[in-house]
Amino acid sequence: MATNEDTVYTTVGLRDLFSNPNKVWVVMASMSPHRPRILREHIGITNLLVMGSGFEEDLDKSKYDCAGDYCADTAENKARMVAKSIFTANDIESKNRLRSLLSNLNGNVQEDFDTDKIQIVIAADTLVFVNGQYYEKPVDRDDAKRQISSYPGVFQKIYTGVAIFVRxxxxxxxxxxxxxxxxxxxxxxxxxxxxxxxxxxxxxxSAGSYRITMFGESVVEEMIGSYSNVVGLPAQKVSRAICEIAKKYSLNKI
Structure with missing residues (x-):
């Protein structure tokens, strides 16, 4: 039900905030083409840049009772490394270095881009859990074949952890x-x-050899939950979190 309040509850209502180039910019700490695409096409964020984190993704899985917590912690480490680089770039030299590491979906950022406009850093990590095993990115074709061959007839659990830092x-x-x-x-x-x-x-x-975009979706018999979560970023939860952040930190007044 729509309300008459001025408070904005969706990223649709905040579209100008994340599309006007003079306002808030978001960095996706990932070199995957799919997660930025979800932010742009599913959530409506066009003020979007990407930057790899360099995190090794080597947390000890044996210390986790839940695969989702492992993914969330991995995402936090990815995002923190990128957020630190961005939020501490205060001089000309560090800002120039930062610009060389940032890119958009069309290539490098402009040399005069103001990195202080980057207010939000997002990272995510996805893995597949099936038959009591973690399935991450396959090392080769044989590994992918082993993963895919184990899927028919059983439910796979696809977890995506997300961490969001704000300047x-x-x-x-x-x-x-x-x-x-x-x-x-x-x-x-x-x-x-x-x-x-x-x-x-x-x-x-792709974690677990999963690529549900393109014709990979044609082999799916049943899905319970978010489609975009399988692609690599749960659009609904991310959108809601961004709205809460925008409201809490009054980003619309920047």
Whole structure:
């Protein structure tokens, strides 16, 4: 139900804040093309840059009872490394170095881009949990084949952890940190089906060899939860978190 209040509850209502180039910019701490695309196409953030974190993603999984917590902690480490680089760039030299590391979906940022306009840094981490095992990015085609062949007939749990840092709070602690879970069941597949998926190379760089975009979706029998979470970023939860941050820190007044 719509309300008459001035408070904005959705990123649709905040669209100008994240599309006017003179206002708030967001950095996705990821070199994956899919997560920035979700921010742009599903959430409506066009003031968007990307930057790799360099985090090794080597946290000890044995210390976690829940795969979602592992993903959220990994996302926090990714985001913190990028947020520190951005939020502490206070002189000409460090800002020039930062610009060389940032890029947008079309290439490098302009030399005169004001990095102080970057107010939010987001990172995410996705993995697949099935049959009591963690499935991350496959090391090669054989590893991808092993992963995909184990999917038909059973639900896979796809976890994506998210961490969001805001400039006003600094890089020590995230303003938002959470994970989302989507359950997916594949259809029965023949050897030919599996080989066709492998031949398309959609498994490359994807946790659990999952690439549900393109024709990977055609092998899905059932899905419970967020589609974008499987792609790599839960749009609904991220959108809500960004709205809360914008309201709390009065980003619309920047």
């Amino acid at each position: 006003s709070k600094g890089f020590e602690k995230p303003e938002a940190k959470f994970y989302d879970l989507t359950k997916v069941k594949y259809q029965k597949m023949t050897h030919k089906d599996v080989e066709a998926l492998l031949d398309a190379h959609q498994y490359e760089g």
